[in-house]
């Protein structure tokens with residue numbers, strides 16, 4: 001732009017406006033970057049003074065990773081957990097897993113139990129399966145419990161892998177609002193012995209296995 005001397009007041013105003021607009025662009029860019037960083041940050045749970053953990057606020061909006069099923073009919077009529085196990089990972093922890101193939105410190109994984117959908121005895125097979133329009137099988141009924149696995153190698157330095165395990169009740173909602181960690185031998189030990197990836201049963205979670213393949217390919 002070329003200004004003659006008579007326009008100098010005007011030109012100063014134009015320059016000032018341009019500088020302000022530039023500053024706004026830069027600062028909104030910085031704000032966006034910090035929001036994005038926040039979005040992908042791993043969210044840890046909250047703890048009370050007595051050390052119990054609070055139930056996650058919205059685990060059903062976390063990233064769904066898989067649904068193992070161990071029905072009674074295949075477990076001598078009495079499976080310890082006859083329900084579907086719907087498993088979800090906290091989104092920030094999922095983003096980290098996508099990038100690295102590893103569970104970040106602070107990872108939370110929720111497992112919600114869902115009863116096999118029941119019908120009148122006349123409409124159910126002896127193994128608990130039912131016929132629906134898509135075929136004969138097991139379909140999800142009502143919610144029946146919530147568990148949480150949490151990794152924190154600082155807070156739980158004494159637990160193998162830093163993993164602790166909680167239950168908010170093996171029953172219909174409403175679930176308990178808080179839970180105390182189980183002793184190591186009740187939960188952690190079996191996960192350590194039999195889970196494929198860092199105490200987590202990725203062998204049953206296709207969503208995580210597909211991310212592991214992608215992050216392997218990047219290496």
Ligand code: HEC
Pocket residue numbers: 068069070085087109110111147148149165166167182186187188190191195199200201202204
């Ligand atoms: C005998 C072995 C065993 C014991 C003991 C055990 N689990 Fe698990 N857990 C599993 C298996 C197998 C899966 C995945 C498949 C499934 O849900 O059936 C699993 C999955 C989970 C998950 C989903 C995340 C993950 O790590 O895969 C949570 C949460 C969980 N268990 C909580 C608990 C709690 C709480 C206890 C203790 C009260 C416990 N588990 C004890 C075998 C065990």
